[in-house]
Amino acid sequence: MNYADVIARYEPVIGLETHVELSTASKMFCGCSTEFGAEPNTHTCAVCLGLPGALPVANETAIESTIRIGLALNCSIAAWCRFARKNYFYPDMPKNFQTSQYDEPLCVEGYLDVEVEGNTVRVGIERVHLEEDTGKNTHVGTSGRIHGADYSLVDYNRAGIPLVEIVTKPVPGTGALAPEVAKAYVTELRNILRTLGVSDVRMEQGSLRCDVNTSLNLPGAEWGTRTETKNVNSLRSVERAVRSEILRQAEVLDGGGRVTQETRHFQETTGDTRRGRSKEEATDYRYFPEPDLVPIAPDPDWVESLRVALPELPAARRVRLRDEMGVSAEDLVQMSNAGVVDLVGITTFAGAPVGEARNWWLGYLAQKANERGVEPPDLPITPEQVARVIELVSSGSLSVALARQAVDGVLETGSDVDEVVAERGLKVVSDTGALEQAADGAIAANPDIAAKVRGGKLSAVGALVGAVMKATRGQADAAAVKQILLDRLGVGS
Amino acid sequence: MPDATEPSPGPRVDEPVGRLSRADVAHLARLARLAVTDDELDIFAGQLDVILGAVARVGEVASDDIPPTSHAVPMTNVYRVDEVVPSLPREAVLACAPAVEDEKFRVPRILAEDA
């Protein structure tokens, strides 16, 4: 089915629900660590296991982070609100209720502007509220999936980690751009969260999870029935999920059928969505105010001080890139199309020359992202780390080739730049003796090229430089090598 | 109230017992994950309807302008500092569990999707 043709006949309406694990040191209601990847059930206690008698006490930093997120999303902050219990049975939920917020969220009525192909789309934010994460189930059996599993194993390390839920209002009128708008929203939201330093927003680790709502309606008609697509684990998937759901629903409607309100699950492999629990069967959550926690009434002065202390947000950073760093409009468009404009911004404001930052993100790093089939922001390397690499190059302690090895090391191991450099012994060889030896070797090995150079065809020296770089495993400074070769061949100036 | 001793004909969906029908009770028991027996349904439906009749009195109080009380003692903003404190020893945690495998809690196969 043809996408353009579908868009010509139907109008999509999208909405996004994003869950973000906060990067607090301890859990939402107990002192257990939130560290990722620990041994199963080693970060659990009476509270986060829901043992009889245990009681929650709210993490002040989590409250603060949620308010800061609300402020960054232009929300108003509730003067008084409460936690509520969301009651349903599921084995990864220790108390069989989730401590969440219901009709009294901490932040409401905000918006986030996103840029898509030159035009600005304002995405309304309905609410930002605080809740707790669940544990993790492993389904054991032939399929390895929930369907056809023989039994399941539960690890509660993740249970009780502070989770912020950010819900947009429905976004109509984006037409063919709906998938891009969805992706741009999550990208911008993630940039903001990273800038606020409230979460490590690792979609691949699940610290940022996205549910995408999609519906179709005929032009002028009222909005159609929406589906909620879960398990969307990368920026690219956000776009693919919306697109595939638009196509699927169009097919249903064209066939005279009706779209059922249901949860669907995105399939990374196939790129389409699979039917999940239908909302009709959904349980009644029986929300009521959490009696074990007292109401939240943020002091207005405190909220104001948080607002004042907010860091520069990505939008402002982009403006500064253009106005202060003199990045051209075309460059900005090119960078945002490549999804690297904020990465370049952060790298630049972390101290790197804007040109260098641009080249790295549009060049080697974009290529790496491509090889891994992810978007540049999904690469496990931070702009700060890239800035450090650039610093090492300009200080001359790394050649560009070595710098790329350093970047590869960070991408592979997740360790920091200087660790990689140290572990792999990456440093420019400045010992001229060793370089002259290598140069003589290259000349001896390529007599005809050497002859051409002696004969005045200086450009041919490049091949010899390459040979020397190869011999020194890229650890030499190309310019120095070239000079040495020319000298040895008696054509040095 | 139905006679608890009579052989139960099984769920009778459309038999109202005052405010709470037998079917209502069956539905609520499912929501609450209670595999109640037919005999219990017969007994509960009657008893719960009597109780509901009594508690429904709260509706007699005019209260549009009355704020609800969720906490007897009014307090706000009780928080803990974001500090890690030692978790329980894993052996102690798993020792309570009905079934354990690979240091995890083992449970029977799950039908429902995550809510």
Place this chain on the structure above:
Amino acid sequence: MSDDLTRMTAAEIAALIAGGEVAAVEVAQAHLDRIAAVDQSVHAFLHVDTAGALDAAKAVDAARAAGTVLGPLAGVPLAMKDVVVTKDLPTTAGSKILEGWHPPYDATITRRIKDAGIVMLGKTNMDEFAMGSSTENSAYGPTHNPWDLSRIPGGSSGGSSAAVAAYEAPLAIGTDTGGSIRQPAAVTGIVGHKPTYGAVSRYGLVAFSSSLDQAGPFGRTVLDAALLHEVMAGHDPCDSTSIDAPIAPVVAAAREGAELSSLAGVRVGVVRELGGEGYQAGVVASFEAAVETLRGLGAEIVEVSCPNFDYALAAYYLIAPSECSSNLARFDGVRYGLRVGDDGANSLEDVMSITREAGFGAEVKRRIIIGTYALSSGYYDAYYGQAQKVRTLIARDFTAAFARADVLVSPTSPFVAFGIGERIDDPMAMYVNDLCTLPASLAGTPAISVPCGLADGLPVGLQIMAPAMADDRCYRVAAAFEAATEHVLASIPELS
């Protein structure tokens, strides 16, 4: 000698131990012997921790020998309601679903008891998850009232009240959600106090109704209850609803009340709505006599009206079941406790339902179902929401009444102890036992029950209610009343 030890008050025992006239181990052994002698007929205890009790007592004796200054209740034995979590000791809350659970942690009050050198003898019987007024809802069989073994000891803390009345322990801890300390104290002829909500930490109480649950002391005298109250009370950072304020000076109040034995200048409000029709004649008579005793002590008696108290029962039986339906959801056979039906074929959903069906008793199931209903969308406003508003109105009634009186009084229960089995099949007949105790529970205000005579040879309780944080008023008036009356326990029949 050992018999004498079990007849002494906690204050007397503590003094003897502190003075070195008797060893804590002797005291503990005397009570363990008493339990061995009478508990098969009373069945107050679900678990007796002989070794733990003797070790704790030895530690007190060692500390004293080492010259350590002992706490006011060091070496005094205590019976702990089985709803309070005790590390490595069984904690069942009277339910099959927690059979065999040995908690990996201590409740805050358990820790305070241990730190005070109080000797915990064991865990006492109770209505399952504290839901009941007779202790007949225990999965482990009923407790018998030492006044008449064919009758109930009250509930839900019936094991604790019976243990103290039967001289198996001088002190006990109970929990009170709608009257579960005060009514058992009343029907067994002892003293029981429900503190201001938030005065005693709830951390480690197996939750029934979170916004109402409150732990408190039992003793045979007002002073003993006060001494235990001060050990239990105080701010706990692990309980968000714990009040961060100084503990009410209840021990001083109890001493002063007994010494002055005068209530001159104290305004005592008699609540019109808590008495009269439906109340047992003997109870009404004892209560009226008690009011005259208070007048005789110089108190000014005023009649107050709290019209919304008539709705307390309805509000309570919506709020408590609603909260319990959520609090008890965690008992699903996944992390701890009972699991039934895991045959490899049944799904998790089935196993959860089968486990809960097998693990919970009838009253617990009834309340879970009522609560599930009251919270479900479409009914929330009419039931739970409306009940929360009634709660506000009841609190306002108290505020108005306390403007005219320093304390309010009523019978603790409309009835004396009834026969085991008499009301078990009629939930409403059981619920009305809490008529007088529910208002203070809903308002979070403190209330004490002190013996005020006998009706048909069975104890009657006088309830004294005070404003929030003024627990000391309850103790002061109760102590003065106690000093002016003959203690009913003097006439409790001897258990064979």
